[in-house]
Amino acid sequence: MLAATNCLTRRSVLASLLAAPAAPLCAQLSVGLQQRLAAAIDRIAIVNTHEHTIEEADRLSAPRDPFLLVGHYLINDLVAAGLPADDAVKLASAESPMEERWKLFAPWWERCRFTGYAQAFRIALADLYGVSEVSLRGMESAREQMQQLSAGFYREVLQRRAHIAYSVLDDYWNGEPTRPDPALFVLARKFDWFVAPNSRPDLERMGEVTGVEVNSLAALKRALDIRIDQNLKVGMVTIKSTIAYQRSLEFLPASEADASRDFVRLLALRQRRTARPEDATERPFRALEDHMFHRLLAVAEERGLPIQIHTGMQAGNSNHAPNTRASLLTPCIRRYPRLRFDLFHIGFPWTGDVLALAKMFPNVSVDFCWAWVMSPSLARRALREMLDALPYSKILGFGGDYRYAELSYGHAKMARANITRVLAEMAQDGAFSEEQAVEVAQAILADNAARLFPRVA
Numbered sequence: 251m252l253a254a255t256n257c258l259t260r261r262s263v264l265a266s267l268l269a270a271p272a273a274p275l276c277a278q279l280s281v282g283l284q285q286r287l288a289a290a291i292d293r294i295a296i297v298n299t300h301e302h303t304i305e306e307a308d309r310l311s312a313p314r315d316p317f318l319l320v321g322h323y324l325i326n327d328l329v330a331a332g333l334p335a336d337d338a339v340k341l342a343s344a345e346s347p348m349e350e351r352w353k354l355f356a357p358w359w360e361r362c363r364f365t366g367y368a369q370a371f372r373i374a375l376a377d378l379y380g381v382s383e384v385s386l387r388g389m390e391s392a393r394e395q396m397q398q399l400s401a402g403f404y405r406e407v408l409q410r411r412a413h414i415a416y417s418v419l420d421d422y423w424n425g426e427p428t429r430p431d432p433a434l435f436v437l438a439r440k441f442d443w444f445v446a447p448n449s450r451p452d453l454e455r456m457g458e459v460t461g462v463e464v465n466s467l468a469a470l471k472r473a474l475d476i477r478i479d480q481n482l483k484v485g486m487v488t489i490k491s492t493i494a495y496q497r498s499l500e501f502l503p504a505s506e507a508d509a510s511r512d513f514v515r516l517l518a519l520r521q522r523r524t525a526r527p528e529d530a531t532e533r534p535f536r537a538l539e540d541h542m543f544h545r546l547l548a549v550a551e552e553r554g555l556p557i558q559i560h561t562g563m564q565a566g567n568s569n570h571a572p573n574t575r576a577s578l579l580t581p582c583i584r585r586y587p588r589l590r591f592d593l594f595h596i597g598f599p600w601t602g603d604v605l606a607l608a609k610m611f612p613n614v615s616v617d618f619c620w621a622w623v624m625s626p627s628l629a630r631r632a633l634r635e636m637l638d639a640l641p642y643s644k645i646l647g648f649g650g651d652y653r654y655a656e657l658s659y660g661h662a663k664m665a666r667a668n669i670t671r672v673l674a675e676m677a678q679d680g681a682f683s684e685e686q687a688v689e690v691a692q693a694i695l696a697d698n699a700a701r702l703f704p705r706v707a
């Protein structure tokens with residue numbers, strides 16, 4: 251049984267209300283309108299466009315430690331505030347005494363505790379573990395509650411508490427095409443590895459998993475096709491690309507001959523290349539990468555698979571954000587008009603790029619995954635602008651984007667509250683009726699995503 255359900259005492263419900271408002275009611279707006287909309291939006295079973303939820307059995311065998319939750323996203327704010335890298339590693343060490351880790355954490359937490367990432371963390375601790383204040387005692391109490399987690403925990407948190415119908419899972423750590431719990435997830439899978447192979451060992455590994463000896467550009471394409479088939483067999487519903495973590499989203503047309511020349515040079519690299527900061531802009535095998543990305547898009551279009559693409563700032567604390575501007579994808583979007591592009595993270599901070607692309611092209615949707623925790627007010631502003639500019643059928647309103655179910659819960663609560671606020675404001679301004687506001691919410695939180703990523707049998 252889940253500790254979370256056990257701890258729903260009157261005290262903890264009250265504490266959670268005091269500690270973790272997902273978004274306070276807006277004083278200028280009719281309270282009745284906001285409350286009615288909030289109730290209607292709570293009833294919507296979300297179709298969640300993006301998660302990284304680790305397998306439940308793996309989660310249950312990991313240390314039962316609330317600092318685990320600090321390790322996803324919140325740690326990036328702590329580091330940005332000044333937490334030394336060595337101390338960040340120490341926080342994650344569940345064997346170290348809680349008190350020592352609290353001393354390292356507390357000064358930085360104090361500065362970060364109002365950010366979106368911190369809000370999701372506070373909501374998770376308050377609502378699911380009955381911890382009203384992030385303190386040494388609170389962390390110890392959360393750790394005790396976590397000891398009671400058991401199988402069924404994900405269904406409890408994701409379905410019953412967060413009211414998520416199902417989620418698109420990017421289990422990027424999973425080298426093998428296996429199927430996750432079909433009650434909770436459909437699959438997104440990445441093939442960036444085939445687009446930008448590192449060196450010969452990568453090509454050899456592709457050979458092992460596909461049975462194709464990858465010794466030419468043609469063989470690389472054949473291996474990619476086979477890998478896509480393998481993943482379709484386990485229920486992949488969309489391709490995913492996070493290649494903007496490695497290089498620019500500008501993919502120029504590259505001829506077969508130029509790509510083959512790069513391939514031959516790559517094949518000669520017997521050792522893995524180590525990553526360097528310059529890699530963000532210097533790509534020694536660029537023609538091969540450009541050619542293979544176009545190949546991936548062509549195959550996706552031919553097979554009727556959508557593609558989810560990371561656009562906007564990368565997670566972590568040291569990457570090259572200008573590589574991620576969504577407008578760099580314009581030539582690809584024009585070249586593959588039947589391929590459905592799901593542009594992630596509202597392209598932050600170049601949100602206008604994503605808006606313009608979705609406004610122009612029938613094959614582009616904007617995706618608010620990660621957005622409500624990145625900055626709730628920024629996401630609210632973006633949603634209002636998007637609703638003023640776009641057919642609402644093109645907006646995907648929620649993707650949790652977390653490894654830990656508790657934080658997906660916190661994020662979903664923040665999304666519902668902030669979407670309620672935007673829709674209440676627009677209804678009050680006369681943009682639409684209260685009934686139509688609910689229609690929009692149903693579309694952006696469930697129906698649009700369900701159309702793009704239907705559950706597979």
Ligand SMILES: [Zn+2]
Pocket residue numbers: 300301302420651
């Ligand atoms: Zn993600």
